[in-house]
Amino acid sequence: MKKQVWIVLTDGFADWEASYISPELNKPEAGYQVRTIALDKAVKTSMGGFDVLPHHTWAEACEKGNDPAMVILPGGTSWLAEVNVPIRELVRHCFQRGIPVAAICDATTFLAKHGFLENHKHTGNTLGYLKQGAPEYRGERLYVEAQSVCDGNLITANGSAAVEFARDILKKLGVLEGEALEQWFHIAKHGFLSA
Incomplete structure (x- = not known):
């Protein structure tokens, strides 16, 4: 049986930020x-105008008994809308059970707002942006100026790093590694492989 990865x-979700990783997984x-x-279970409309009907609510997914x-x-x-605050419980569940969490762009600001970036190296859109969006944020000593950062079971990326984000997820989940991973990254980022 295949292991599930939940998106x-x-x-208003950024549809392109999971588009590199989804087909690979x-x-x-x-x-x-x-x-x-x-x-x-309401349809979610992406920033690009795609209407997506979620497979499950978090409660339904958890009822199936498999993390x-x-x-x-x-x-x-x-x-940062109030309606999304309950997602912090899903993130807390993952942190408590050692389930990797990968967040990109403004989802990193959400993690900052709820205290999830204070014990891991991480990145985001910018340090200033994290502080502005999440005044409660206290993780600046662990902020890294990088496209994507993996620290333990946490992957974070800035909004311009969908390919780097996907690469780090592929590596973390063991889907690709070594030369195969580097080739995938080069093709996805540059469109070709050097001779």
Whole structure:
């Protein structure tokens, strides 16, 4: 049975930020199955105008009794809205159970706002942006100026780093490694392989 990777959808989610990783995880040989989850079963409209019906609510997914192999939080326009605050419980559940969490763009600001970046090296859109969006944030000593940062079971990336984000997820989940991973990254980032 394939292990599930949950992608959390919110209204206004950044559709491209999970677009590099999803097809790679869904390949038969990867051993994973991508499932979209949300706080409710309402259609979520992405920043690009795609209407997506989530596979499950978080409650439904948990009722099935299987934790995911990873939870991915794409960025988007509504992460700081009150309606999304309950997602912190999903993140807390993952941290407590050692389930990797991967967040990109404004989802990193959400993590900062709820105290999840204070014990791990991380990145975000910028340090100033994290502080502005999350005045409660106290993790600046661990902030790294990088496209994507992996520290233990936490992957964070800035909004311009969808390919780097996907590379770090592929590596963390053991889907690709070594030369195969580097080739994938080079093709996805540059469109070709050097001779």
